[in-house]
Amino acid sequence: MNPYCVATYRCYDEKADFAKKAISIAVGLTVGSWTDMPEAKKAEMERHLGKVVRVDVHEPVGAGGTVSERYADIQIAYPDANFSKDIPALLVTVFGKLSMDGRIKLIDLSFSQDFISAFPGPKFGIQGVRNLLGVHDRPLLMSIFKSVIGHDISALREQFYLQAAGGVDLIKDDEILFENPLTPIEKRVEACLEAAAQAKRETGQELLYAVNLTGSTFGLIDQARKAIAHGANALLFNVLAYGFDALSELSRHPDIKVPIMAHPALAGAFYPSTYHGISANVLLGKLMRLAGADLVLFPSPYGSVVMPREENMAIKEVLLTEQASRYIYTGSGGPASREDNAALPLKTSFPVPSAGIHPGLVPLILKDFGDQVIVNAGGGVHGHPMGAIAGGQAFRQAIDACQAGIPLQDYATAEHPELQAAVKLWGIKE
Amino acid sequence: MNPYCVATYRCYDEKADFAKKAISIAVGLTVGSWTDMPEAKKAEMERHLGKVVRVDVHEPVGAGGTVSERYADIQIAYPDANFSKDIPALLVTVFGKLSMDGRIKLIDLSFSQDFISAFPGPKFGIQGVRNLLGVHDRPLLMSIFKSVIGHDISALREQFYLQAAGGVDLIKDDEILFENPLTPIEKRVEACLEAAAQAKRETGQELLYAVNLTGSTFGLIDQARKAIAHGANALLFNVLAYGFDALSELSRHPDIKVPIMAHPALAGAFYPSTYHGISANVLLGKLMRLAGADLVLFPSPYGSVVMPREENMAIKEVLLTEQASRYIYTGSGGPASREDNAALPLKTSFPVPSAGIHPGLVPLILKDFGDQVIVNAGGGVHGHPMGAIAGGQAFRQAIDACQAGIPLQDYATAEHPELQAAVKLWGIKE
Known part of the structure; x- marks a missing residue:
């Protein structure tokens, strides 16, 4: 055939x-x-x-x-x-x-x-990202900068440190931070990874910083090389502004030895219409994984910028599936063929449901996504009443509670004041 | 400010x-x-x-x-x-x-x-394309291959010759023709331009062949160089599959010494929804011209694959406008500033309304678009009852009639049997 x-x-x-x-x-x-x-x-x-x-x-x-x-x-x-x-x-x-x-x-x-078979897929995938962080037994925690435009390196460094000290595993650039005189990529990477090292002396944790890869299309490889030469250990990429092939070529390039995080910027121009466009499971699911995204951000169903839950679940399915049958066409009709049951030759990609996430949502996120998920917060970290460090800690406590099978309200006590304060402010949604 | x-x-x-x-x-x-x-x-x-x-x-x-x-x-x-x-x-x-x-x-x-000012815009623009063809006094005529997939070089050459001999000014590749063993780009360019030379000996006309630029993003410049080295005198590019920046960098590259024709493939994922996406005047108008497309294809309002007429007119306006005010923001309110009345520092781009075009539509096209338009036909050339050469001739006759101010029905007589046959088959729409 x-x-x-x-x-x-x-x-x-x-x-x-x-x-x-x-x-x-x-x-x-x-x-x-x-x-x-x-x-x-x-x-x-x-x-x-x-x-x-x-x-x-x-x-x-x-x-x-x-x-x-x-x-x-x-x-x-x-x-x-x-x-x-x-x-x-x-x-x-x-x-x-x-x-x-x-x-x-x-x-x-x-x-x-x-x-x-022409696509190597994610270079790291979920397992590879976990190996880099040395974390295998729980969902990961990511935070994003609060505001970055117009701030200088020292302000960014300070924001970065506060996030890292709270125990997050990954920090991502704002996707609208481009090359600029205040915080050029090489200085930003150096300052932020210095802050990460400082936090590590306190928390003992590894951290990935996904720095925004931007600029001219034909210069992307060089720009990535520059970031990596200055220590970048992950990249953020606005895939849809450059096309899936740019991601595919970046992810398979031997010099790009760090995980790539796909940002969904512009995705809303494609998926939300009933009558036109490309559905989210294809756009932010199959094509992102095929093109080699190690982590994929998409609008969560929980916050203000939302995607319906069933579309989130469809993205999750295609990012996490191990079976070839959901990806590979082996001919219509008839009983499942051998290929249908084969393992997919692509590593899995981390789903990162984003926007509107606070610690009280962690049980719901883990119920929807399982452990292979990255809990990603912005306001839920920076807006914590006790500060950003406490913000990260509250999330880590929420994850601990879920891992231990303890209802969040039972864990949000004086023993865990950071979670308690977060729950008081934002509530619990289960 | x-x-x-x-x-x-x-x-x-x-x-x-x-x-x-x-x-x-x-x-x-x-x-x-x-x-x-x-x-x-x-x-x-x-x-x-x-x-x-x-x-x-x-x-x-x-x-x-x-x-x-x-x-x-x-x-x-x-x-x-x-x-x-x-x-x-x-x-x-x-x-x-x-x-x-x-x-x-x-x-x-x-x-x-x-x-x-960071964008040089189209390298050729309407005037540059006309200079290459030596045609300044009439709308241009373009035709597209009928079917190309699975055909070999000699079949393509034959199709090309028939189109060229009919008097068309431009021929474009099918946008779904990629690198393949039967008709690799360098052989295709050589064979088709040989056919163009043969036709020129008969018609005396210059011809541009827009060959499809495809493949890996980071290899586009090299692929374009290869095509040009083998004689390509224009390129077709599926802009939205690669992002506007790829076009912008191709168009400004010193080695790309030929006009670029932007194909609207995938545009329907963006513009048709009322509630989501990016409107056609931005997507296929302003951004294509800014990124340097010398010619821009978009669905005509006349055929089966259609775009509403007012959207076509909005695209035309932004491709052809000479005034800066439609492009450049100079501050809100108040009387028009000096910049508002300045000339736009971007060459104009040729509008190419496509799909469903037959000779009987030429008066309507010229009424809608004026003379700075490319009449682009596929079935309207190949489906002509007297063959593809007659198909091209019928279009040229229709253009001649319009230029001379003669109603098409008065021109479609035994003196112009090709136009007569076309009008008999497809009618006239005014």
Whole structure:
């Protein structure tokens, strides 16, 4: 069998013949035309022809039903023979022109074994990040700077120290901090890692600082090299501003010997619409992992900037899954093949649900995500009534409580004043 | 005054306090917090603080009104001091996190004089492309390959020759043609330009062949150099699959001595939603021109894959405008400043409305776009009942008729059998 990559679309239309539309996609986006092709030519072109895998039409049902508009989920298999093994080629093939053709959203992508084998995936993955930190037995804790623009190196260093001293495992740059005269990347890295070393003497903890990789596209490798030469032990990257291929090439580059954290900036231009765009599980899930993100940020379902819980769970599933079947297309129908049950040849990526996180949400986060998650807070650390150090500590205490199976309200006592103060301010949500 | 870039958002919300939301954007996406900042610090941070330029709230009106949902257009000025002078930095600043914050669409962007001066813009622009072709007195004609995947060099060469012999000025690769063993870029360029030379001996016409620039991001310059070394005299680029900065760097690179044609692949993931994404005039208009596209393709309002006419006109306006005022923010209110009336320091880009174009649409296209447009056809050339050469000729005749002020039906006679046959098949739409 020829290898295929498979795209699933949700199309809304009041009266379209969806079966016909599916055929027009399968032919139009591959060989161009088919029925009027001479038979001899057909034999030769067969390996380039797209296939309709499935068309599920959902007719609207009356009041009380779940389908209010007519739509169909259409699944098309595209022969690998038609595109090079990179994400731009795949996306342009499956959703280049088609993205502009009416109310249509790309809701899933599966790859062939061949295609996926061209991607080394995350260089570190969850296990690698845990190894760097020496932490294997609990969810990790990350914090983000409060405000950085217009501040100088010493202000950043101070903010960094307070976060590190509270016991966080990772600190990330603000994604809107670019190269600037006050805090250029090399000075920022040096000052912050010095603060990390100072905190380590007190906490005994390792720490990763994800510094924002920005600037010209063709200069990204050099900029990363510079950051790493000055000690950077992780990178933050605004993937969607540069395209998935830039991430894919950074992550596989031998000089980039540090984990890469993918920021979802601009993702809201793609995923929230019902009728258009690319769904979050593809955009912030499968493609991020395929392109090699070791950690992936996305809007949590808990805060002010929110993504629905089911979309969060779909992202989690594809970042954490070990089985190939969710990623690799092995032909439609029939019993699960050997490949379906094979291990996915990509390391897992850490899910980092972000925005609106306070210590009282930790039980809910761990219930939703399990232990393979990074609890990520900004205001929940800096806004702690006893200061940012206490903010980090309160989170660590909340994680400890959950790990020990103790309800948060029972742990938030005078014995753990930092958690107590946090819970008093923000409450507990379970 | 500090230089600012200005973003305009359309926000939908049934009951939000939009004035308050505007302030939270202006502060939250710049200095982070303001009201609780010490006065001395405020003086220092003022130059980094975002400003609310305008908040226009549109309340819903009853039946017959034009506003069915409550929304506001919010305009925020972001200090240049906060970001580096590149498109990823600007987009991540103005629509990174914010894109995920409810029902909000980026509907306009203006740049500071300073910011825009970091962009050379199109290297050729409309005038430069016309100079290369030696055609200054009429709209240009472009055609696209019919089907390319699975075909070999000699089939491509034949298709190319038929298009060229019909009198088209430009031929573009299919955007889904990637590097492949049958038609690798260097062989494709050589064979097609040989066909162009053959056609030129018959028509006397120059021709640009926009060959698809694909593959790894960090290899794009080398790939372009290879194509140019083999004779490529134009490039096609799937900008949105690689990010605007890749285009910006390609277009300003001294070795890229040929015009770049921007393809809108994936644009439908951004612009069609009412509530989310980035509007077409920004995505396929301002940013494409700023990043240096000499020619910009977008879905025409005439065919099957359509964009509303007013969006087409908005793209045209920003590609063709000579005045700075539509691009450059010079401070709110007051009479137009000197800069408002200045010439924009960017060459104009050729608008290329595409999809569903046949000769009978030429009068309408020229009415909508004027002479500075490229008439671009696929099926309208290849599907001509007398063959592809006649297809190109029919378009040239339609253009001639319009130039001479002769109604198409009066020109589509036995004297112009190619146009006559086209009009018989597809009709005239005026």
